[in-house]
Amino acid sequence: MPAPHAIPAVSVTYAKDGTSTKPNTLGMxxxxxxxxxxxxEQYLLIKSPPASGKSRALMFIALDKLENQGLKQAIIVVPEKSIGSSFENxxxxxxxxWADWQVQPQWNLCNAPGAxxxxxxxxxxFLDSGDKVLVCTHATFRFAVDRFGVEVLDDRLIAVDEFHHVSSNPDNKLGDHVRQLMERDKAHIVAMTGSYFRGDAEAVLHPDDESRFETVTYTYYEQLNGYQYLKQLDIGYYFYSGSYSDEIxxxxxxxxxxxxxxxxxNSRESTKDKLREVEHILEELGDWQGTDPQxxxxxxxxxxxxxxxxxDLVDDDPNKRDRVTAxxxxxxxxxxxxxxxxxxxxGMAKEGFDWIWCEHALTVGYRSSLTEIIQIIGRATRDAPGKTRARFTNLIAEPDASEEAVTEAVNDTLKAIAASLLMEQVLAPRFEFKPKSSSSEPTEGFDYGEGGYDPTRCNVGFNPETGQMQIEIKGLAEPKSPEAQRICRExxxxxxxxxxxxxxxxxxxxxxxEVVPEELTQVRMGKIIQEKFPNLDPVDQEAVRQHAIAAxxxxxxxxxxIVDSPQPVPPEVGGSSDRGAETKPIDFGDGEPSPNTAxxxxxRQFALSVTELDMDLIDRINPFGEAYAILSKTMSEERLRQVAEIIAAKRVSxxxxxxxxxxxxAFRFKQEKGRLPSLTAIDPWEKRMAEGVAFLQRKAQEERDA
Structure with missing residues (x-):
């Protein structure tokens, strides 16, 4: 039986310096x-990865608000009952x-029977009692607000765990209740999440509401780099044919x-008999010896x-599953x-599930969202004695001969690549981009590499304490408003x-x-920025766009x-010329003796390999070029051709x-160059801008002639 075909994805090596698990004198x-x-802060948003200690952080904050800030009570809201155990005494x-965290048994409603x-x-x-802390699910909280109104929550702390369940969409009830609380402005809110984005790409909060939150960000890089034991995290995607249970x-x-x-x-990977699938997996593992009675x-x-x-958490017989869960x-x-x-x-053992010994999160079939993938990966990223490596594997079915199945497989492939690209971003150090000018100076705490800071060129600095990378770029637009600065920072x-x-x-x-990279980096990303932040002025929208594309x-x-050459090489820009490059598993760390420097x-090598590190150059790089190179090593030439044809069939004018x-x-181009873009230009981006202008001129002429 052939082994599944791998998409090598992310392999990250960390310093393992123990700082993220070392408590201070208060036990924090x-x-x-x-x-x-x-x-x-009245409104506090904590963005921090799984296993970083958000639950206990909330306990410290809530106790201070109850004791020193005059709040009457704290209500902790979690997405499902199993997560309620994270907030027990x-x-x-x-x-x-200076105090202990205590929840009276009758007020942890996650443990109470009934719907x-x-x-x-x-x-x-609880609200009418003199007790201080209640724990309940999102659903219980929604029903309570619907019945009693937000007024009963005045002078109380509302802490919402897994805040990405909130959405700015008016149909999202939890999000609507958060907005009502903020409009009344008499309660405090602490929002906590390990993935501040949603699978449906909806915004979690409206920008006006989000701007009222003070944000605390703790990155995956800081978390994993500071672990005591876990040193390496691998993330990979594998395609198989036939039944997954035969190749598991x-x-x-x-x-x-x-x-x-x-x-x-309901997925194409399923045999539609989940209990038989589990039995088959047990048979593949060995000989069944019975069930432990305890x-x-x-x-x-x-x-x-x-x-x-x-x-076995798949068998939903309550008598069996309740005993296993307990x-x-x-x-x-x-x-x-x-x-x-x-x-x-x-459907279980995802967000909030705490098993520190998990070394491998293996998922069959693509999940519904990037958020779910991040949550599943988080099950394996706990630090534990003797656990030096963790990995996430996504097993996905290859397409069969029918176009319908091929199309579905293409969608799964695109989602897998998107998740890989996102995890590369999540696991990288935090970027801080600065415009390069003649007055630029080094920043204290940053290491600028061999030779130190060079005032004659764009520098790349790294702060090992904060996990920040500082990069100077010529022509980079600076965000002007506080909100745009916050977006670029957070x-x-x-x-x-x-x-x-x-x-x-x-x-x-x-x-x-034939895609022109600027269509992706300028037009597509520009459109996303305009839709997400319509209240920013155009100058700030462009600054935010540039920072996001640079990231x-x-x-x-x-x-x-890293992948293509051990030596600095000039990057290929202006299209897809890097396609087909030799590709190996991505490794952001080069192991001992100097971990996590790759x-x-x-x-730094990329910055040094070009004559000028400027925003125009960065906009001319296709952000998906390397992902294609990896995919081309995994899928056959025929399969790639099929996929390209499916995509081409959906292309619109x-x-x-x-x-x-x-x-x-094109107008900005004219301001900079003193002329409009030309339809006969050699540069494909200038030609594409000219085509946009010509298209509008034709439309205007057609309307005049009508």
Whole structure:
């Protein structure tokens, strides 16, 4: 049986310096301390990866608001009941804090029997009581606000965990209640999330509302770089043919602690019999030895004679699953590595699920959103003794001969590539872009590499303490308003997410060999910025666009340097000329003895390899060029041709809106060059702008002639 075909994706090596898990005198880890410093803010947004300690950070903040800021009560709102256990009693004073976190048993409604709608009266009883903390689900909270109104929440803290469930869409009830609370302006809100973006590409908050939040950002880079044990994170995508359960052992290593998510029953990867799929996986692993009477775990004897303890969360028989779930949540076994070996799940064991020993998150079938992928990856990124490597694997079905199946497979492939591009961005150090001028100076705390800061050229600095990369770029527009500055400082990853989730953008970037990169970097990203931030003036919109494109293209260009050559090489610009380059698994770290420097070195080499590092050059790089190179090593030439034909069939002629965007760019071109773009220009971007102007002129003439 042939092994599944791999898309090599991301392999990141970290310093393992222990800083992110080291507590201060109050018992706070660095992320928690950073959030606690902002505890006086009425509206606080904490963006921090899974396992960074958001739950405990909220405990510190809530206790201060209740004791020192005059708030009456705190209501903790979580998306599902299982996450409620993250907010149970904690003896914080044991580690140096001035109070303990205590939730009376009757007020953790995640543990109460019955449906969410039936718990609404309990919320009212809590509000009328003298107790301080309530924990409930998003659904219970929504029902309670619908019944009692937001007025009953005055002078209280509302903490919303997994805040990406909120949406600016008016139909999103939780988002609507958050807006009502902010309009009344008498409650405090702490919003927490490990992925501040949504699978449907909707904005989490309206920009006007988001601007009222003080943001605390703790990056994946800071989190993983500061772990004590975990050093390497690998992310890969694999395509298989036939039934996944026949090939599962090609990617499932029984010796690794694994969470295996089988496909949704409605997906093409599913056999439509989820229970039989689990049975088949158990058979592939070894000989079934029965069920543990205490935990409900399945016991399987492997070929080497060892016994695997497997938790089946797919069988939804309440008697079986409740016992397994209770065994997984048993605090007595939280630090017992041998308690369970493999967890098989379908809709469970995702966000908020805490199993520190997980080394491999293996997911069959593409999931509904990038948010879900980030959450699943987060199950494997906990730090634990002896756990030096973790990985995420997505197993995806290859297409069969029918065009319908091919089209569906193409969509899954595009989503997998989008997730890979996003994770490269999420896992990279944080970018700070600065315009280069004659007065530019080095910034204290940044290492500018061998030879130090050079005032005659664009410099790349790195601050190992904060995980920030500072990059000087000629011609870079500076954001003027505080809101634009905040977006460039805090939201570049969210903009990259919107960009790679935009299907027409990624389709054209990957499979249209004639695409002009500026159509993607200027027009498509420009449109996304205009839609997401309509209240910014055009100058700030352009500044934000430039910063977002710089962020994605610096990671891609650094990756090209790392992958294609150990020596600095001039980047290919102006189209798709880098396609077909020799491609290996991406490695942002070069291992011992100097871990996690490859991306930094790659960015520096890219900056040094060009005569002038300017914004025009960055706009001329196709952000999807390297992704195509990886894909071309994975898919056959025939399959690539099929895909390109499917994309070409959906290609449409220039629209009025696109022509107007091109005309705006043409006007800027005239301001800079003193002439309009030419239809006969050699430069493809100048020619494309001229085509936009000509298109509008023809439309105007047709209307006059009508």
């Amino acid at each position: 880890r660095p992320m928690q301390e950073r959030a606690y410093q902002k505890r006086g 904690e003896p914080l004073s044991k580690f140096g804090f 969410d709608g039936g718990k609404v009266e309990s919320v009212k009883q 052992m090609q990617v499932l290593n029984p010796k690794e602690k694994t969470i295996l998510h089988i496909p949704n029953v 935990t409900g775990f399945q016991l399987v004897k492997t070929a080497d004679g060892s016994i695997l303890r497997i938790a 065994a997984l949540k048993d605090p007595a076994h939280k630090n017992n590595r041998d308690h369970v070996d493999i967890i098989i799940a379908l 939201d570049l990853t969210e903009l990259v997410t919107a960009f790679v989730q935009d299907k027409p953008t990624i389709e054209q970037g990957l499979f249209n060999s 994605i293209n610096f990671v891609q260009s650094a990756k090209q340097v 991306l930094i070195d790659g960015v 220039l629209s009025i809106e696109e022509a107007r965007d091109l005309a705006k760019r």
